[in-house]
Amino acid sequence: MARLLIPAVAIALFFLETEFSLFSPIEFSGENYYLVPRFLILYLIFLSIYYDRKKAMWYGLAFGVLNDIVYIDIIGLYTFLYPFICFIAGSTVKYIHQHLVVTTTLSLLLVALLEILLHQFFFLIGYTDIGFAEFLNQRLVPTMIANSIYLIMLGWTFKYLLEARVLEKANQSIL
């Protein structure tokens, strides 16, 4: 059961991301604030920590390519970044305590890293001319707030689902 749920959730989150971005940017006292939904990569980071790094990287690659083709039209950007983030997340498993609070913080830090890398890339190729301070105010901070709300709400569900899958697998290997 959990086995089928894992990719299903990933696909659902992929679609939800684009729908939630329809609500952004939000105008507040004359300034635009961008909320970038990062549902999928947060889920993949959890997948990488609680389940399997290699699988998470494959998921990252597949959804990275999809994201690049459908939205960005620069193939290779998310294709690299998603597996890269999953790789880092999976590599930390040995060094950190797998408590939900710790993993949530770690995931949010990794998403911040992703955002910064993307800003640097788009700045480099001239798609944007906003400086780092503005990026921090208009994008990074609101994005992190929105995503932490999301993760606090759903993080435990992901953990529950992934642990159920690990159990399922363990039972199968016994049988």
Place this chain on the structure above:
Amino acid sequence: MPHFLSNKRLLMLLVGVILLVALISYTLSDRKKVSFPEQIIKDTVGLGQSFVAKPAGYVTGLINNVDELINTYEENKRLKSRLEEFGTLQAQVYELDSENKDLQKLLDKKSDLRSYDPIQADVIARNPDQWEEKLILNVGSKAGVKVNMAVLTTEGLVGKVIQATPYTSEVELLSTNNTNYRVSATISSKGKQARGLIEGYDAKRGELMLKRIDSKLKVKKGDKVTTSGLGGIFPKGVLIGEVTKVTTDDFGLTKLAYIKPAASFQMLDHVVIAKRQAVQVDGSDGDSTNKDLSNQGDDK
């Protein structure tokens, strides 16, 4: 030190990086045609999105309604003050309209840059990372959508089509930072017209920049800006916005005007693609080829 990467793995990593950089640099260049596998993927994902977009569209509609409800009182006051002018204006418009039609008939002028066939479209997704201002619509080339067509809401121009697959199309909004994005525009103040090109968006002011206006012509704050129809594909007379500030440009040769866009770029859920009825010329508008395409229409 333990072997972190074996030789085989290192080689694979290197090849991967080279491939990636090659792919990025290839796809970064302005591609007008979408390759076939990309088309299939885009259409499939688009199909999924159009299902998910239904509830999302409902929620954006609801938020917009609440937003309107909050502003009702002020809006009502403002509209009442305008209502008196409206009656006389309407009479004038009818008169001018009928006169215009008669004169056109007299001249035997059939095609008009103004007229267009509207293609209704729903927004099914927005580029999630929002670095580029892109929307994805649920209609594509099967419905007659072509690259460079104008995209409007009831309030005014919002952007143009940059890519069309059979069942989806991609729109780049006016608020983009893309330097190759130009829209030919007309500023009309009392009786006189000035032309210019919309090039670039000032993110800090939240306003568009209209450049290359002849410095001899007078442009005032409050003048209305519409599309000129001279770009080849856009219809004429679509409202873009209102002039808020006029300065000279970097070199002091031409004028630069800041324009407050009439349409809001937020919470877009329903748009119209304008398919011009007059002959369409796919000129160098937005397509940075710099080729001379002005004589192609005659050859074909």
